Structures are given as C-alpha cells and as structure tokens.
Amino acid sequence: MFDSTTETVLKNLEKTQDDFWNIARETGNFLNLIIKTANIKNAYEVGTSNGYSGIWLAKGLVETGGHLTTIEFYEKRIIPAKENFKMCGLSDIITVKQGSAIEILEEIPEKEVIDFAFIDANKGQYLDYFKILDNHIKRGGIITADNVTSHSQKVKPFLDAIFGNPKYQSEILDLPAGLLIARKNED
Numbered sequence: 328m329f330d331s332t333t334e335t336v337l338k339n340l341e342k343t344q345d346d347f348w349n350i351a352r353e354t355g356n357f358l359n360l361i362i363k364t365a366n367i368k369n370a371y372e373v374g375t376s377n378g379y380s381g382i383w384l385a386k387g388l389v390e391t392g393g394h395l396t397t398i399e400f401y402e403k404r405i406i407p408a409k410e411n412f413k414m415c416g417l418s419d420i421i422t423v424k425q426g427s428a429i430e431i432l433e434e435i436p437e438k439e440v441i442d443f444a445f446i447d448a449n450k451g452q453y454l455d456y457f458k459i460l461d462n463h464i465k466r467g468g469i470i471t472a473d474n475v476t477s478h479s480q481k482v483k484p485f486l487d488a489i490f491g492n493p494k495y496q497s498e499i500l501d502l503p504a505g506l507l508i509a510r511k512n513e514d
C-alpha cells in the first residue's frame with residue numbers, strides 16, 4: 328500500500344512490537360483509513376514510542392494535507408521515532424513534543440482546533456487526556472484510544488466519561504487490544 332521504504336520500516340518495527348508497545352497492524356490500517364475518510368487536518372497522538380503508529384497516522388495525513396503532533400516522555404523512544412519518520416519521508420508533517428502528556432496538552436493554545444486524537448500513553452491518565460482534548464476537539468472531530476479492552480480496568484474512568492457524555496457517539500471496535508472510537512456530534 329505504501330512505498331517500499333515505508334513498508335520495510337513498518338515490517339522491521341513489527342519485529343519488536345512487544346518491546347515498544349506498538350499498536351497492531353490492523354489498528355494502524357484502521358486509523359489510517361479514518362484519517363483519510365474523515366479528511367483529518369490537525370491530528371494529535373498521545374504516546375509516540377518509536378513512531379510505529381505515527382507512521383500510519385502521518386501516511387494518511389499526507390493525503391489530506393494534514394499535520395500530526397505526537398507526544399512522548401522518553402528521549403530514548405523519541406530518537407528512533409524521529410529516525411523512522413525521516414526514513415518514511417514524514418518529518419515535515421510531524422511535530423514530536425517531548426514531555427509529560429498532560430503538561431503538553433495543557434499548553435495547546437486555547438483557540439487551536441483539533442479534529443483527530445489518538446490516545447495511547449499512560450492508561451491511568453486517559454481520562455485526563457480526554458478532558459483536555461475535549462476543549463479543542465471540533466464538532467465532527469474524532470477521538471480514538473487503544474487498549475480499552477486489554478486494559479479495561481485502568482481505562483474504565485475514561486470509558487465511563489466518554490460513553491456517558493451526550494456530546495460523543497462512541498463504540499469499541501474488536502481490534503487487537505480494543506480500540507475506542509468516538510465522534511463529537513455537538514459542542
């Protein structure tokens with residue numbers, strides 16, 4: 328589907344998937360489809376790791392003319408992530424921000440509008456990420472989150488909040504680890 332370099336990078340990263348807590352290939356493909364189908368322009372990812380999921384997201388954003396901001400705490404993961412983005416020719420459309428996800432999300436300018444977010448960092452903080460992102464997600468925007476089945480207890484406060492929020496229409500998809508997808512139907 329992608330150019331041969333990108334396919335090679337993805338295949339190589341799949342060999343160490345468990346060590347870097349990467350999403351499954353099926354999940355990457357689904358997120359890429361959503362980015363393109365919903366014509367996403369301003370995407371955020373919480374939890375970069377070595378950039379595997381970021382490649383899937385950014386490859387979609389190449390087609391939509393969009394941009395990805397991805398957040399990661401550890402420099403030892405940011406270094407390979409940036410290398411992987413570069414190899415795939417994606418550096419120009421990805422901003423990697425290093426630090427605590429909550430702090431970085433809180434720094435998003437008040438008026439910045441986000442139309443897509445992928446949450447995949449500290450499972451116990453999903454609710455905090457959601458509360459901040461909700462201030463920026465536009466009507467019609469999409470929030471996704473991985474591990475909602477594999478870490479169901481840890482993410483329960485987040486799931487309760489988003490399923491209980493009448494502004495959002497949510498579903499859990501039977502992808503590996505469980506993927507939450509939610510659309511903000513009203514402000």
Ligand SMILES: C[S@@+](CC[C@H](N)C(=O)[O-])C[C@H]1O[C@@H](n2cnc3c(N)ncnc32)[C@H](O)[C@@H]1O
Pocket residue numbers: 347348349350373374375376377378379380381398399400401404426427428429447448449452
């Ligand atoms: C599950 S991995 C992300 C995998 C990545 N989305 C992928 O599929 O390729 C979670 C990442 O979030 C980072 N992380 C965890 N808690 C964080 C926090 N509070 N702030 C920033 N990054 C965090 C971890 O260092 C780890 O690399």
